[in-house]
Amino acid sequence: MPVSLLWMRSPAVAAAILALATACSQGPAQARSHVPVDSYRVVASYPHDPGAFTQGLIYKDGFLYESTGLYGQSSVRKVELDTGRVLHKTDLPASVFGEGMADRGQQLLVLTWTSGVGYVLNLPGFDQAGSFAYPGEGWGLTRSADALYMSDGSSQIRVLDPATLKERSRIDVSDEGRPIDQLNELEWVKGELYANVWQTDRIARIDPKTGHVLGWIDLSGLLREHGRPHRGVDVLNGIAYDAARDRLFVTGKLWPDLFEIQRVPAAKRAGGG
16 A cells, blocks of 8 residues: 555554654665765876786885786786786786786785686796696685785685695675675784775675775776776776885776776765764
8 A cells, every 4th residue: 555545544653653763864874874984085097008907906115917808818917006017927828817816925926717727937037836726716816924815806815835835714805794795805903804896896805804994086087087088998906005114906807908006985974083
């Protein structure tokens, strides 16, 4: 029966319905307010190879290192930040789809999507020092001082031993109890895990101890408003952090630009402290 008819026949029922509707509308809003959604400020932009289907991105010793995907086009590169020039490059086997990457001292660890194998490459020449196996898919990879963190497209992040590359445990990632899947490229930033969420313009900031999302960074409009137009661009993907200078870099698959950004907390964006 339409609410308007209930209102005419029974004001008490109508009042109850309105109270229930108000409670339902307020509940989710209050829950969402616990997890802030931050914005960003562009500090600088740099050229990026628009042919690079970016999967992994790290900043190390003054250079960017990038892994790219697509069958027959997957590679690992050393890139000059200011110019975007590829200084050194090695191709992965044409049969694999390159994914995330992290460094381990003077080695790079590179995942593949569905092949169940990762590669260990020595620096500086990218010669292969070995490989490692894992079940399921490989998406993103990063490290802290004592662990590696690997995403597989689900709402779980695997914790790997950096020496053996064997799985230690898993982290269930959630936002106010709601599992967050499609976790992709990862980066370790000031004790937090930053994760691109595939096919969105958001980065999740994750507590590695609990898996709780501490906040979001909404990068909507980043390339459109601050970059160069380019046909065929794909999704936001690629996070690198320069801990020595506290610089955060982001880009996307087939993007012509890479950006240094600063996170703008929601309270400041709204005019608060």
